[in-house]
Amino acid sequence: MTVLTGTDVGIKFGQRWLYRHVNFELRNQRVLAVIGDNGVGKTTLIRAILEKQKLTEGQLNWTNQKPVVRYVPQERPDAQDFPLRISEFVSLSFDQGWQPWQTKAEKAQIAHILEDTNLVKLANRRIDRASGGERQRAYLAQALLVNPGVLILDEATANLDNVAKYELMDVVRHYRDHHQLSIIMISHDLEIIQEYADDYLLLKPDGSEFGEVKDLDVTQLEVGNQDHA
Known part of the structure; x- marks a missing residue:
C-alpha cells in the first residue's frame, strides 16, 4: 500500500529550480532513501513533506488521512x-x-x-x-x-561510529517490522542505504529517479558527504 505519493514535484528558489518532475512513492512499512549530490535539495524536500516548505509545482498526497509524522x-x-x-x-x-x-x-x-x-x-x-x-x-x-505512522531520519547516522550507526538502524528496522511504520531517510552512507533501505529516490537538478535499492546504480552517488539543502 502506498502511504505518500509525490507527483511532478518541483521546488524553485528565485530563478533557480532545485529540481522538477520529481515522482516517488513511500510505501507502507518500507524504507525510502532520499539520495543525491550535495546541494540538490534533499532536506528541502523533507521540509516540504513536513509542510514547512511550499512546492512550486506538483503535489504531495497522503493516500488516506495524514498519519502522525515524526522527524x-x-x-x-x-x-x-x-x-x-x-x-x-x-x-x-x-x-x-x-x-x-x-x-x-x-x-x-x-x-x-x-x-x-x-x-x-x-x-x-x-x-x-x-x-x-x-x-x-x-x-x-x-x-x-x-x-x-511515518518516521523521517535526516542523516541520523552521520555523526556515529560504525558500531553505533548499525545499532541505531537495527532498532529502526526492528520497530518498523513490528509496527505500522514507514520511513524516509536521507543518507550518504552507501552501506546503510543498501542494508536498510527498500526503495530510493535519487534527486537530480533535472528531475529524479525512483526505484528499488537492489536496482540502484551506485556510480551515480556522491558518497560520504552531507548537505542541508
Whole structure:
C-alpha cells in the first residue's frame, strides 16, 4: 500500500529550480532513501513533506488521512542544555511534555519505547552526558513515543561510529517490522542505504529517479558527504 505519493514535484528558489518532475512513492512499512549530490535539495524536500516548505509545482498526497509524522535530525545542539534524564527527555514527546505525574498508560509507553530502543539501562543517565549514539537513540525514542505512522531520519547516522550507526538502524528496522511504520531517510552512507533501505529516490537538478535499492546504480552517488539543502 502506498502511504505518500509525490507527483511532478518541483521546488524553485528565485530563478533557480532545485529540481522538477520529481515522482516517488513511500510505501507502507518500507524504507525510502532520499539520495543525491550535495546541494540538490534533499532536506528541502523533507521540509516540504513536513509542510514547512511550499512546492512550486506538483503535489504531495497522503493516500488516506495524514498519519502522525515524526522527524529525527542529525544532531540536536539543544540536547546539551537539558539537565534531564534520558527517560525524562524521551517523555517530552507527549503533548504536555514531561510531567512527574504521568499516567499509568504513559509510563507503560515510555517503558516500552526505552526497551525497543535499548535504553532501559541508560534511562537515568543525563542526556547531556550521553554518548553520540546514546543521544541519537534518545532522539529516536522520543520520536517513536507517540507511535507515528511515518518516521523521517535526516542523516541520523552521520555523526556515529560504525558500531553505533548499525545499532541505531537495527532498532529502526526492528520497530518498523513490528509496527505500522514507514520511513524516509536521507543518507550518504552507501552501506546503510543498501542494508536498510527498500526503495530510493535519487534527486537530480533535472528531475529524479525512483526505484528499488537492489536496482540502484551506485556510480551515480556522491558518497560520504552531507548537505542541508
